[in-house]
Amino acid sequence: MTQAQPSRVVAVASDLPQATPKSSDPARLAHDIVDRLTYRIGKDATVATPDDWLTAVILVVRDRVVTRWMESTRDTYRKESKRVYYLSMEFLIGRLMRDAMSNMGLVEEMQEALSELGVELDLIRELEPDAALGNGGLGRLAACFMESMASVDIPAYGYGIRYQNGMFRQELSDGWQVELPETWLEHGNPWEFERRESAYEIGFGGETKFDGNSCTWRPAERFHAEAFDTPIVGWQAKRVNTLRLWRAEPIDPLKLDAFNAGDHMGALRDSNKAEALSRVLYPADETPAGQELRLRQEYFFSSASLQDILRRHVQQFGRITSLPEKAAIQLNDTHPAVSVAELMRLLIDEHGLDFDLAWDITKRTVAYTNHTLLPEALESWPVPLFERLLPRHMQLIYQINARVLKEARAAGTFDDEQIAAMSLIDENGERRVRMGNLAFVGAHSINGVSGLHTELMKKTVFHDLHQLYPLRINNKTNGVTPRRWLAQVNPELYEMARDVAGDGILSDLEQMKALDAVADDVNAQHRFAAIKRANKARLSDLIKSRVGLSVDPDMMFDIQIKRIHEYKRQLLNIVETVALYDQIRSHPERDWVPRVKLIAGKAAASYHNAKLIIKLANDVARVINNDPATRDVLRIAFLPNYNVSLAEAMVPAADLSEQISTAGMEASGTGNMKFAINGALTIGTLDGANVEMREHAGHENIVIFGLTAAEVAAKRAEGYDPEEVIAASPELAQALTAIESGVFSPDDRNRYRDLIAGVRLSDWFMVAADFDAYAAAQRDVDALWRDRATWRAMAIRNSARMGYFSSDRTIRQYAREIWNVLP
Numbered sequence: 001m002t003q004a005q006p007s008r009v010v011a012v013a014s015d016l017p018q019a020t021p022k023s024s025d026p027a028r029l030a031h032d033i034v035d036r037l038t039y040r041i042g043k044d045a046t047v048a049t050p051d052d053w054l055t056a057v058i059l060v061v062r063d064r065v066v067t068r069w070m071e072s073t074r075d076t077y078r079k080e081s082k083r084v085y086y087l088s089m090e091f092l093i094g095r096l097m098r099d100a101m102s103n104m105g106l107v108e109e110m111q112e113a114l115s116e117l118g119v120e121l122d123l124i125r126e127l128e129p130d131a132a133l134g135n136g137g138l139g140r141l142a143a144c145f146m147e148s149m150a151s152v153d154i155p156a157y158g159y160g161i162r163y164q165n166g167m168f169r170q171e172l173s174d175g176w177q178v179e180l181p182e183t184w185l186e187h188g189n190p191w192e193f194e195r196r197e198s199a200y201e202i203g204f205g206g207e208t209k210f211d212g213n214s215c216t217w218r219p220a221e222r223f224h225a226e227a228f229d230t231p232i233v234g235w236q237a238k239r240v241n242t243l244r245l246w247r248a249e250p251i252d253p254l255k256l257d258a259f260n261a262g263d264h265m266g267a268l269r270d271s272n273k274a275e276a277l278s279r280v281l282y283p284a285d286e287t288p289a290g291q292e293l294r295l296r297q298e299y300f301f302s303s304a305s306l307q308d309i310l311r312r313h314v315q316q317f318g319r320i321t322s323l324p325e326k327a328a329i330q331l332n333d334t335h336p337a338v339s340v341a342e343l344m345r346l347l348i349d350e351h352g353l354d355f356d357l358a359w360d361i362t363k364r365t366v367a368y369t370n371h372t373l374l375p376e377a378l379e380s381w382p383v384p385l386f387e388r389l390l391p392r393h394m395q396l397i398y399q400i401n402a403r404v405l406k407e408a409r410a411a412g413t414f415d416d417e418q419i420a421a422m423s424l425i426d427e428n429g430e431r432r433v434r435m436g437n438l439a440f441v442g443a444h445s446i447n448g449v450s451g452l453h454t455e456l457m458k459k460t461v462f463h464d465l466h467q468l469y470p471l472r473i474n475n476k477t478n479g480v481t482p483r484r485w486l487a488q489v490n491p492e493l494y495e496m497a498r499d500v501a502g503d504g505i506l507s508d509l510e511q512m513k514a515l516d517a518v519a520d521d522v523n524a525q526h527r528f529a530a531i532k533r534a535n536k537a538r539l540s541d542l543i544k545s546r547v548g549l550s551v552d553p554d555m556m557f558d559i560q561i562k563r564i565h566e567y568k569r570q571l572l573n574i575v576e577t578v579a580l581y582d583q584i585r586s587h588p589e590r591d592w593v594p595r596v597k598l599i600a601g602k603a604a605a606s607y608h609n610a611k612l613i614i615k616l617a618n619d620v621a622r623v624i625n626n627d628p629a630t631r632d633v634l635r636i637a638f639l640p641n642y643n644v645s646l647a648e649a650m651v652p653a654a655d656l657s658e659q660i661s662t663a664g665m666e667a668s669g670t671g672n673m674k675f676a677i678n679g680a681l682t683i684g685t686l687d688g689a690n691v692e693m694r695e696h697a698g699h700e701n702i703v704i705f706g707l708t709a710a711e712v713a714a715k716r717a718e719g720y721d722p723e724e725v726i727a728a729s730p731e732l733a734q735a736l737t738a739i740e741s742g743v744f745s746p747d748d749r750n751r752y753r754d755l756i757a758g759v760r761l762s763d764w765f766m767v768a769a770d771f772d773a774y775a776a777a778q779r780d781v782d783a784l785w786r787d788r789a790t791w792r793a794m795a796i797r798n799s800a801r802m803g804y805f806s807s808d809r810t811i812r813q814y815a816r817e818i819w820n821v822l823p
C-alpha cells in the first residue's frame with residue numbers, strides 16, 4: 001500500500017546547528033512558563049486557570065525534552081543502530097508530567113520557578129488526566145518498558161492506537177459499577193505532536209487478483225492512519241524515544257456529491273467508520289459487530305506500524321533484506337499477531353520478495369510475548385470474518401499453515417491430533433484462525449512473563465508447537481520502572497534508600513540491597529515506619545474524600561488492587577472478611593488487630609460475575625463499616641476508578657499486599673512487585689512472579705499459602721467436591737451461608753445465590769479449597785503485625801531485595817536474548 005504523503009528523510013548532517021539545550025535555571029523556567037501562557041495559550045497570568053498553568057508547565061518541560069529527543073534520533077541514525085519496535089494494543093501510561101520532569105532532573109527547579117509565580121506544583125499536577133490507553137497489567141508493562149528502553153539507551157518506538165476514549169471511567173451507583181467514557185483529550189494533549197505527513201493507507205475487504213506469482217489486493221474500504229508522537233524520556237534524560245499512536249481518518253471525509261444530493265448520512269459514512277476505529281479500547285465483543293471492530297482495530301494499527309517500519313528501514317538502509325539486522329519487532333500478546341501476515345504481504349506484494357525469503361525475514365524480525373494461558377483470552381477469529389475483512393492475509397495464512405504442517409509431518413513424530421493442535425486453523429466446530437499459533441510460528445522467540453508461566457506455556461497452550469520448535473520459548477520475568485514506582489510515588493522512602501544505598505539505585509535497583517544491613521536497626525525502622533505512616537495518612541484523606549469512610553492510619557492497610565476477575569480471587573478476600581467479621585462479633589473480648597481492607601479495580605463491562613463481586617464488596621462494606629461492635633477493628637472500602645494515578649496513591653501506603661490468584665492462572669503480576677518495592681509484605685499464592693519474589697525476598701519474608709499450580713491441576717483433573725471442603729470448615733460455611741442468604745443484600749436476598757452456588761458446585765477458582773489456608777495465613781499476618789520490630793524488618797528486607805524486578809533488568813534481557821541489540 002502506498003504512503004499518502006512521503007515524509008522527508010531525517011536530516012543527519014552533523015554540521016546542522018545543534019538546538020541549544022534550554023536552561024534549567026528557575027528564573028529562566030519561570031520566564032518560559034509565562035511566555036507559553038501568553039503566546040501559546042493566549043492568557044495573562046492574572047486570569048490563567050490552573051489548567052492553563054498545567055499546560056504552560058508541560059509545554060516548557062516538553063521543549064526541553066524535544067531537544068534531547070532530536071539528539072537521540074540523530075544519534076540512532078548516525079550510528080545505524082538497530083531499532084526496537086514494541087507493538088501493543090495498550091499503553092497504560094498514566095500521567096506524564098512528573099515522570100518527564102523527574103527524569104529530566106527539573107523537579108526542584110520547577111518547584112522554585114512556580115513558587116515565584118505563586119503556583120503550587122502539587123496542585124496543578126493533580127489536574128493532568130491519566131492517559132488510560134490500557135486495561136491492566138499488559139498495558140502498564142508496555143508503559144514501564146517504554147520508560148526502561150529510554151533509560152537503558154535502546155532506540156525504540158512504541159506503536160499503538162490513539163483511542164479517543166481509552167479505558168472507561170468507573171463510577172459506583174448504589175455499589176454497582178457504571179461505565180462512563182473517559183475523556184482524557186477534553187482539554188487537548190500538550191504532550192503529543194500530530195504528524196500529518198506520516199499517514200498510511202489501511203484497507204479492508206475487497207478482492208485479490210493474481211497475475212502469475214504476483215498478487216494485487218484491491219480493498220473495498222480504505223482509511224488513513226495518522227501518527228501522533230509522544231516523547232518518552234529515560235532516566236537522567238539519557239535518551240528520548242517515541243511512542244507513536246495511530247488515529248484513523250477517512251480518506252474522503254465528506255462525499256460532497258452525496259451530501260448535496262441530500263444523502264447527508266451517506267456522505268459522512270466514511271468519517272464515522274474511521275472514527276469508530278480509534279474510538280474505544282476493547283469494544284464489547286459479544287456481538288459480531290463488536291468482534292469485527294476489534295479485528296479491524298488490530299489490523300489497523302499493525303498495518304500502519306509495519307508500513308512505517310519498512311518505510312524507515314528502506315529510507316535509511318536501501319535494502320529490505322537487511323530488515324532483521326536493523327529492526328526487532330516485539331508483539332505484546334496476540335493483539336498485533338496479524339502483523340505476521342501483514343509483514344509477509346508487504347514483503348511479497350509490495351517489495352517483490354518470494355515467499356521463502358519473506359518468511360525467513362519475518363521470523364528473524366518478529367518476536368512474541370504471551371501473557372495468558374486462559375483459553376477464553378487466546379484470540380481466534382472466525383474464518384469467514386477474517387476472509388471477508390482481510391482476503392489477502394487469509395491466503396497467506398493458509399500458505400504459512402501448509403508450510404508449518406509440512407515441517408511437522410516431516411518430523412515424523414506427531415500424530416494427527418498433535419498436527420491439528422499446531423494448525424493455524426481451529427477445525428473443531430466453526431473454523432477459526434488461531435492468533436496465538438500465528439504469532440508463534442511467525443516469531444523466532446516466544447516468551448512468557450515469569451518462570452512458572454513460561455513452564456506452563458510449554459506444557460499447555462503451546463505443548464505441540466514447542467515440541468516442533470523447542471528452542472523458541474524463553475522466559476523474561478516482568479519488572480516495573482523504579483523511577484515511577486519508587487522515587488515518584490514514594491519520595492521519602494527513596495530519600496531514605498539513597499541515604500543508605502547511595503545515588504545509584506534508580507540506575508541499578510539491585511543497589512537497594514544495602515538496606516538489608518539496616519533492617520534490624522531501630523533508627524532505620526522508625527524512619528521507615530514514619531514514612532509509611534505519612535503515606536497512609538495521605539491515603540486516608542483520599543479514602544475519606546472518595547467514599548466518605550474514615551480510616552485510622554494506624555490500622556493495618558490490607559490492599560488488593562487489580563482488574564476484577566474470578567481468577568484473581570477478590571471473592572476469596574471478601575469471603576474471608578465476612579468470616580473475620582463473624583469471628584470478631586463472636587469473640588469481642590479477643591485482641592483483634594485493627595485492619596482495613598481496601599479493594600479497587602474495574603470489571604469488564606460484559607463480565608457478570610466480576611461486576612457482582614464489586615457489588616458484594618460494597619454491600620459487605622456497608623454492613624461492616626456501620627457495625628459499632630466491629631468498626632474499630634475492621635473496615636472495608638471499595639475505591640472507584642482504579643487507574644495508574646490511584647495505584648500511585650495506594651501502593652506506597654500498603655502494609656499488606658494481596659496477591660492471591662488461583663495458582664497457575666496469573667501469568668506474572670506486576671502489582672505484586674510495586675508493593676514489595678515500597679515495603680509491603682505480601683500474602684500470596686505460589687503463582688506468577690510471586691514464586692520468584694519469594695526466592696529474592698527470602699522465604700521467611702513473605703506469607704505464602706494454598707494450593708500450588710500442580711495441585712490445582714490435579715484437583716481439577718480428579719474432580720473435587722467443594723461441598724465436602726465447606727462442610728469441614730465451619731467458618732467458611734458460615735460466611736458463604738451469610739452471603740447467599742442475603743445478610744448483606746436485604747434489598748435482594750437472592751442477589752448472590754448463583755455466585756455462591758458456583759463455589760459450591762464446581763469451585764473452578766478454588767475459593768473453597770484455599771479458604772482455610774488463606775484464613776490461617778491471615779492470622780499469621782496478625783501475629784507478625786503485633787511484633788512491630790519484626791514486621792518492619794521484614795518490610796525493609798522486601799524493599800531491599802526487589803532489585804531484580806526492575807524493568808531495566810527485564811529490558812536488558814530482551815535486548816540481549818531476543819532483540820540482539822546492545823544497550
Ligand SMILES: *Cc1c(COP(=O)(O)O)cnc(C)c1O
Pocket residue numbers: 092135136137138140561562563642643644645647668669670671672674
Ligand atoms: C500495575 C498495574 C496493574 C497490574 O496489576 P496486577 O496486580 O499485576 O494485576 C493494573 N492496573 C494498573 C493501573 C497498574 O498500575
